[in-house]
Amino acid sequence: MSYQALYRVYRPQRFEDIVGQETITKTLKHAVAEHKTSHAYLFTGPRGTGKTSAAKILAKAINCPNNVEGEPCEACDICHQIKSGALxxxxxxxxxxxxxxxxxxxxxxKANYAPTQADYKVYIIDEVHMLSQGAFNALLKTLEEPPKNVxxxxxxxxPHKIPLTIISRTQRFDFKRISEVDIxxxxxxxxxxxxxxxxxxxLDVIAQNAGGGMRDALSILxxxxxxxxxxxxxxxxxxxTGALTQDFLHDYLVAVKDxxxxxGLAILQDILEDGKDPGRFVEDVILFSRDILVYKQKPHDRSLLKRAQLTEDFEQLADLIEEDFLYAVIKIFNETQHELRMSNHAPVYLEVATVRLTQLQRAQNKEPESGRDADQKTEIIKALQAQVNDLEDKIQSLSQEKDAKQPAQAAANQVQSPSPKRNRGGLTFTPNKSRVFTVLEEATKQDLDNIRELWPDLLNALSTTSRAVTRASKPVAASSKGAVISFQYDILCQKATEDQDLQNEIQxxxxxxxxxMPQLVYLTEAQWPEIRQEFIDQMKQEPVEKKNNYEIVEEDQKEQNKQKNEENQVISQAYELFGEEIVTIKDE
Structure with a gap:
């Protein structure tokens, strides 16, 4: 006889063999023993929890002439035929x-015909939620007026896909996930x-991977x-199972702790090169950290551990790591778990999480702030102050527009005109026009779309200080060799230009x-429209073969002007409909 899988060989044949569903099996046994079975049952629950096995056992118990207290005898001809699928x-x-x-x-x-050998004709319909609406309607008629002995x-x-009219005509039993101990x-x-x-x-490793399903557990075994x-x-x-060894997890946590x-990045690289699933790595780190926390509360109780083995190295690690750091590991990896579902760049997010943990530990150690960090914070504060000044200017401008009684025209002029070059925070940034023109000469829309798509991930990957400098930035033009990045404020633009470490980090x-590795050149949002127009005017004077991609830059300018005109129309209509006193314009 050919080999049979374990889950088939050890499929439950009696109610007492079904693991983890004691309440359900006890209820069904009593119903059979007391001859109070229903004409229709609904078994719901995750895969591998015993639904189909319970259905077959119920069919045997109902029809077995020698059942004892609701259990089939497993010796009669009826039981043997049902077990082999021959009845x-x-x-x-x-x-x-x-x-x-x-x-x-x-x-x-066919249900109208009487059973030929057994007392009851039993229909077991698996994955019943797959029936069409018409099929459910046809089944409903039978459930409303069931034939005798069916x-x-x-x-x-x-179960949420099954019509309520069907559910209400059945006895429903919800099978739960089987506990790891039972598995x-x-x-x-x-x-x-x-x-x-x-x-x-x-057994622990397999049970953790079974997801509460006995069939999955036996397949893995x-x-x-x-x-x-x-x-x-x-x-x-x-x-x-693709799980990580405890040595890997131990070494990783020691690295980030130290x-x-x-x-830490080297260990992560080894794990990924070994073919381990990034999502599984995140889950293992969370469970391992959880086990350390639990162990610190109740040492030597092995039954509480879900992922870890109680070894000497584990006990030493538990003594070494503080609880606050473990809370941070779980929090950061929970966030990473969510980010992995939304991205195709799993290794990047794992690297970011690793770097965050090492920097977090430095913050927990309360290292004294360096002079460079203090200077960076001072510059950020200046930038925020510049934002406040800018808002005050806008408020004053709106007030003047109101006094002039020309709200719509004034708003249109304000939107269409490029922002004046303003001395923010005592600094006016001077861009490198020749480098900007070099990028624009070879710029393509595809290169710009590519770097724009990566920019949010880039900002998340930067250190806290670098992210603060670059948060108000965005790519405005790009080629295969370079990119033009605009900043909202002169001071941040100047900072990004002078900070070689930041540029290396981005590249x-x-x-x-x-x-x-594109070469980056920086300018401010106020300077970009002026320089872009200057480039367009210059290229129009060049011979045709040298014009290259300036039409792309010009098209981008037209699109932005179109958006501004639409904004002007909305502002004008708002003033006309609601009045100048009610409408408030906010820049977001």
Missing amino acids: NDVIEIDAASNNGVEEIRDIRE IFILATTE INRMASILEEEEVRYEPEI DQTIAFALDKVTVEDAMQV QSTQA SFLEKVSGQ
Whole structure:
């Protein structure tokens, strides 16, 4: 006989064999024993929790002539035929491939015929949520007026997709996820029966990966046994499930705890090169950190640990790491877990999380602030003050417009005219026009779209201080070799130009993510329209073969002018509809 998977060999055959669903099995046994079974049942719950097995056992128990207290005898001919799938009175249907009206009508017609061998004809419809609306309507008629000696058992993982009219005509049983303890005990029993040598720790690893499903647990166990040579080890289970060894997790936390960014990134790189799933790495770090926290509260209680093994290294690590740092690890990796779902750049977010943790530890150690950090904070404060001054200027300008009784025209002039070159915070930035023109000569819309798409990820990857400087920046033109970045304020633009470390950080990120290291040139938002127009005017005077891409820059200018004109129209209409006294213009 060919080999059978463990989950098939050890499929439950009696209610008492079903693990983790004691309330449900007890209720069904009593119903059978007292002859109070319903004509229709609905079994719901996650995959691998025993829904279909319970349906088959119920079919046996109802029809077994020798059932004892609701349990099938497993010895009679009826029990044997149902177990092998040979009894014509117990019909299993997969609704995923038989979901039409005609299939349900055929069931309804055949249900009118009396059972041939058993006392009850039982229809088990798996994945019933896959039925079409027409099929549900056809089934509803049968459930409203069920034929004598016919029982329907509907099973599904998605009960919310089943019409309420169907649910209300069934007895519903919700199967829950099976606890890790129950899964471990069941696997241990099977391994002993199969006479397999194993390390007890493999049961924890597999149970953690089963997600509360016994079938998944037995499938992983089956694969692990096949992978192992003589004795099933933890390393075998780790390889099969893709989980990380405890040594990796231990070394990673030690590295970030010791503020060693280089060591932490090196360990992370080894993990990713080994083919480990980034999402799984995040989950393992969270669980491992949780285990350390729990251990610190209640040492030596192995039953509370979900991911870690109670070793000497683990105990030393628990003594070394403070609780506050573990809270921070869990918080940062929870945020990273969410970011991974929204991005295709998983390694980048893991690297950022690693760097954040090493810097966080420095902050917790309360290192004295360097003179450079103090200067950077002073410049940021100046920039914020410049924002306040700018807002005051706008308020004064709006007030003057009101006095002049020309609100719409004044607003249009204000939007269409480029912002004057203003001395913000005592500094006027002077851009490098020749470098800007060099970028514009080869600029393409595709290069600009590419760097704009990466810019938010870049800002998140920068250090806190660098992010504060570049937060009010955006790419406005780009080629394959360079990019023009505009800043809202002169002082921040000057800072970015002078800070070589910041420029290296930005270029390193862009090279890592896009494979290119563009040369960056900076200017302010107020200067960009003027320089762009100067470039357009200059290129129009050049021969045709030298005009290159200035039309792209000109098209970008036209698009911005179009948006400004639309804003002017909205402002004018608002004044006309509601009056000057009511309308307030806010810049966002």
